[in-house]
Amino acid sequence: MFTVAIAAILATMTLALxxxxxxxTVFDRILAVNMFGTKTVLLIAVMAFLSNRTDFLxxxxxxxxxxxxxxxxxxxxxxxxxxxxxxxxxxx
Amino acid sequence: xxxxxxxxxxxxxxxxxxxxxxxxIGIVRLPDFYTRLHGGxxxxxxxxGLVLVGLxxxxxxxxxxxxxxxxxxxxxxxxxxxxxxxxxxxxTNGLEPxxxxxxxxxxxxGAKWST
Numbered sequence: 619m620f621t622v623a624i625a626a627i628l629a630t631m632t633l634a635l636x637x638x639x640x641x642x643t644v645f646d647r648i649l650a651v652n653m654f655g656t657k658t659v660l661l662i663a664v665m666a667f668l669s670n671r672t673d674f675l676x677x678x679x680x681x682x683x684x685x686x687x688x689x690x691x692x693x694x695x696x697x698x699x700x701x702x703x704x705x706x707x708x709x710x
Numbered sequence: 711x712x713x714x715x716x717x718x719x720x721x722x723x724x725x726x727x728x729x730x731x732x733x734x735i736g737i738v739r740l741p742d743f744y745t746r747l748h749g750g751x752x753x754x755x756x757x758x759g760l761v762l763v764g765l766x767x768x769x770x771x772x773x774x775x776x777x778x779x780x781x782x783x784x785x786x787x788x789x790x791x792x793x794x795x796x797x798x799x800x801x802t803n804g805l806e807p808x809x810x811x812x813x814x815x816x817x818x819x820g821a822k823w824s825t
Contacts, residue, residue: 619719619720619723619724620723622723622724622727623723623724623726623727623761623764625727626727626728626730626731627727627730627761629731629734630730630731630733630734630753630757631734632734633731633734633735633737633738634734634737634750636738637737637738637746640738643743643800643805645743645796645799645800645805646743646746648796649737649743649746649747649750649793649796650737650750652750652792652793652796653733653737653750653753653754656753656754656758656785656789657730657753659758659781659785660730660757660758660761660762663761663762663765663778663781664723664761664765667765667768667769672769672774672777675774675777675778675781676777678777678781679777679780679781679784682781682784682785682788683784685788686784686788686791686792689792689795689796690792690795693792693795693796693799
């Protein structure tokens with residue numbers, strides 16, 4: 619049964635990659651990459667149960683954190699043109 | 711009792727997988743960015759939620775369940791936040807939603823932001 623879940627998650631990851639490759643605007647690509655990251659978390663969690671190594675769940679937690687920080691950083695980079703705070707009180 | 715828990719866990723895993731695939735099809739097939747955002751959201755809430763609940767039922771009461779609850783909590787907090795940030799960023803950057811009063815597909819204003 620874990621195998622079914624893994625197959626479904628892999629199919630979803632493939633579809634997300636299709637949208638990331640097609641996707642006409644840059645926001646579509648960010649959305650697809652975000653979804654890919656979430657599915658990676660799920661994949662690691664299910665793989666941990668399939669291979670009876672539940673310590674993999676720590677990696678899944680880490681991936682969830684990194685994925686969120688990555689998306690917010692991308693959006694900030696995209697909005698401000700850089701990761702640093704604006705120096706002379708520009709928009710923020 | 712163990713069989714009942716197994717059945718419930720399998721039902722959760724299969725339903726969650728189905729929701730994940732539906733969201734994946736949605737993110738490819740839906741017509742513009744804001745509707746695709748909706749398709750991506752279902753995989754993060756229902757798909758991830760049901761799959762992780764199914765794994766929790768398999769794990770029983772242990773530290774593993776605590777970790778799964780932490781992952782679920784993190785996903786359920788961060789996923790709507792990043793979806794909101796994405797939608798707001800797209801809107802403030804001038805990406806118009808697809809509105810077609812005459813029933814024909816219109817230009818979603820995507821030309822400016824196409825890459």
